[in-house]
Amino acid sequence: MDTAFKMTFLNPNSAVIGLFVVCVLTRLLFPKRLPAPLPPGPPPKPLIGNLKDLPSAQDQDWIHWWKFKDLYGPISSLTTWGQTFIILNDARFAVELFEHRSKWHSDRPHMRFAGEMSGCGNILGFMRWTNRPKAIRKAMNKEIGSKAAISRFNGLQKVEARRFLLRVLQSPKDLTDHIRKEAGAVVLKLTYGYTIEPHARDPLVDLADVAMQYFSLVGRYGDWLVDFVPFLKYLPAWFPGAEFVRIAQKSTQAFLEFGGKPYAFTKQQMSQDNFHQSYLSNLLESEDVKPGSEREYVIKWSAASLYAGGADTTVSTMSCFFLAMALYPEVQRKAQEEIDRVVGERLPEFSDRESLPYIEAMVKELLRWHPVVTAGVSHVSTHDDMCNGYFIPKGSNIINNVWAFTRDPEVYSEPNEFKPERFLGENPELDPRRLVFGFGRRICPGRVLADSAVYINIAESLAVFNITKKVENGKVIEPKVSFQPGLISHPEPYEVTVKPRSPVHEELIRAVEVDYPWEPSHAADLEQVKY
Numbered sequence: 001m002d003t004a005f006k007m008t009f010l011n012p013n014s015a016v017i018g019l020f021v022v023c024v025l026t027r028l029l030f031p032k033r034l035p036a037p038l039p040p041g042p043p044p045k046p047l048i049g050n051l052k053d054l055p056s057a058q059d060q061d062w063i064h065w066w067k068f069k070d071l072y073g074p075i076s077s078l079t080t081w082g083q084t085f086i087i088l089n090d091a092r093f094a095v096e097l098f099e100h101r102s103k104w105h106s107d108r109p110h111m112r113f114a115g116e117m118s119g120c121g122n123i124l125g126f127m128r129w130t131n132r133p134k135a136i137r138k139a140m141n142k143e144i145g146s147k148a149a150i151s152r153f154n155g156l157q158k159v160e161a162r163r164f165l166l167r168v169l170q171s172p173k174d175l176t177d178h179i180r181k182e183a184g185a186v187v188l189k190l191t192y193g194y195t196i197e198p199h200a201r202d203p204l205v206d207l208a209d210v211a212m213q214y215f216s217l218v219g220r221y222g223d224w225l226v227d228f229v230p231f232l233k234y235l236p237a238w239f240p241g242a243e244f245v246r247i248a249q250k251s252t253q254a255f256l257e258f259g260g261k262p263y264a265f266t267k268q269q270m271s272q273d274n275f276h277q278s279y280l281s282n283l284l285e286s287e288d289v290k291p292g293s294e295r296e297y298v299i300k301w302s303a304a305s306l307y308a309g310g311a312d313t314t315v316s317t318m319s320c321f322f323l324a325m326a327l328y329p330e331v332q333r334k335a336q337e338e339i340d341r342v343v344g345e346r347l348p349e350f351s352d353r354e355s356l357p358y359i360e361a362m363v364k365e366l367l368r369w370h371p372v373v374t375a376g377v378s379h380v381s382t383h384d385d386m387c388n389g390y391f392i393p394k395g396s397n398i399i400n401n402v403w404a405f406t407r408d409p410e411v412y413s414e415p416n417e418f419k420p421e422r423f424l425g426e427n428p429e430l431d432p433r434r435l436v437f438g439f440g441r442r443i444c445p446g447r448v449l450a451d452s453a454v455y456i457n458i459a460e461s462l463a464v465f466n467i468t469k470k471v472e473n474g475k476v477i478e479p480k481v482s483f484q485p486g487l488i489s490h491p492e493p494y495e496v497t498v499k500p501r502s503p504v505h506e507e508l509i510r511a512v513e514v515d516y517p518w519e520p521s522h523a524a525d526l527e528q529v530k531y
Contacts (some may be wrong), residue, residue, distance in 0.1 A: 035384075036391040039077040039086060041068070050078035050085075054222050060485050061220060062374035062403035065089065069404060075388055081228045084396040091405040093387055094439050097398065098379060102440035107380040109397050113224040117233055117248035119255030120215055124305035125377050129441070132294075136302040140445040143279050144306070150448050153190050154350045157453060160185045161460045162347065162512040163198070168465070169509050172498040179318045184208055186453065187310030191303050192262045193269065193276030197521040204262055204526065208311035211258040214251035215308065216486035221378050221397060257531075259304040264531035265522070279303060309446045313372045314453050316490045320370050321458050325467035326479050326496040328418045334358055335420075335462045336501070347508060348459035350452070356459065361420035363454050368406045368432035369418050374489045376400040379442065405435045464505040470495045
């Protein structure tokens with residue numbers, strides 16, 4: 001997917017340009033008087049305001065916004081074409097606005113490109129703050145909103161984590177593919193009762209990969225000119241410079257399948273009384289859901305939102321884990337010593353978690369070191385407000401730079417280092433789970449599930465594997481430490497070596513095929529589904 005078409009529009013006709021210029025000039029000539037100054041920021045240019053101060057699609061937006069902290073302070077702003085952006089580089093302001101005054105700052109931008117044109121508007125994270133997302137969150141909180149609720153799926157997570165170990169043992173070069181497959185296996189079984197292809201590509205795992213690529217590409221508000229100039233959405237796909245329309249069409253098709261196909265699969269299995277208990281089946285069984293009703297929409301897209309959250313976010317975190325272990329062998333050694341001492345010659349269980357404080361600290365540090373959604377998802381203010389002496393106009397788009405929060409040296413000592421020890425002892429540093437899963441009414445409803453997935457995967461991986469830098473022809477190859485731009489940020493491809501710690505540990509890995517034989521896949525059943 002080519003992201004070079006960000007905010008591209010070539011050769012517009014003069015009438016359209018004229019209308020646009022009139023609108024802009026009206027705002028410039030008759031500006032609204034503000035009761036207090038906006039937060040500081042770069043000076044605007046004539047007509048376009050701070051358009052050139054927005055990050056490009058190729059930029060690591062968290063780094064782009066982080067630089068504003070040195071230039072303008074912990075809260076800054078810019079404006080372009082009547083839209084005010086407030087940038088928060090200090091978590092205190094995010095707490096103040098999104099938690100203490102959440103009723104005023106919990107909306108989302110009107111995302112014409114991502115929401116209307118690209119099919120992402122049905123995913124919870126992009127929804128405006130109305131009764132619909134409230135109902136979706138209520139459904140999700142009922143099924144996955146607590147440790148007690150999530151514990152029902154501990155067995156599923158444990159089995160798929162063990163199968164992940166086996167895949168890595170058999171083909172360590174395909175590490176990232178194995179991470180994706182395991183994440184897909186868990187979220188599809190948990191959400192829809194769907195069993196993936198165990199030894200080949202799976203259609204729903206592949207569908208999730210495609211949809212989430214589009215999700216990350218189109219989901220950053222401000223990357224696409226149509227968000228500021230609405231009439232551009234009416235351009236035909238063949239029009240010069242309208243590649244963004246073709247991207248939107250492909251994204252829409254991907255999300256129609258993403259939301260519709262697995263939902264129809266579960267309903268078909270239930271109609272045949274041949275289904276596995278799942279998030280979706282529990283909701284459908286608990287009430288009479290009429291086709292086409294608002295309740296069906298809520299249930300269908302709450303499941304799809306869970307599918308979206310689980311299909312990609314854990315992948316990013318676990319990819320960071322293997323990279324960090326190669327870079328910080330002393331951390332790996334301490335973790336393995338704790339597992340050996342507490343667990344012994346078996347694989348860690350969920351019941352061991354409270355007895356593994358260093359592993360628990362590693363979970364926190366992994367979430368802090370590189371947050372999955374580095375610059376958060378923008379909030380929109382529904383009322384005029386003040387923050388730190390500055391005016392926050394109604395309709396402001398508030399960017400909470402989560403990466404800056406987790407790298408704040410006033411909160412985290414040596415923030416660039418991977419140090420689980422920071423969360424141990426008598427004066428532990430701030431738990432990053434208070435920062436990385438969002439704030440207030442927009443906090444991630446799948447955070448408990450994500451946290452448990454990270455724990456079981458890193459505990460079992462460290463129990464049986466040594467993760468080291470790759471050595472080629474006697475030369476150590478330093479893994480590349482760089483992160484991809486996008487709404488959900490992944491590490492750039494890197495190479496590490498993953499080997500079992502001993503023959504005993506290899507036997508532990510291989511035992512999964514005896515302890516938990518492979519189940520038949522539902523991929524063939526999916527081919528018969530109509531949606």
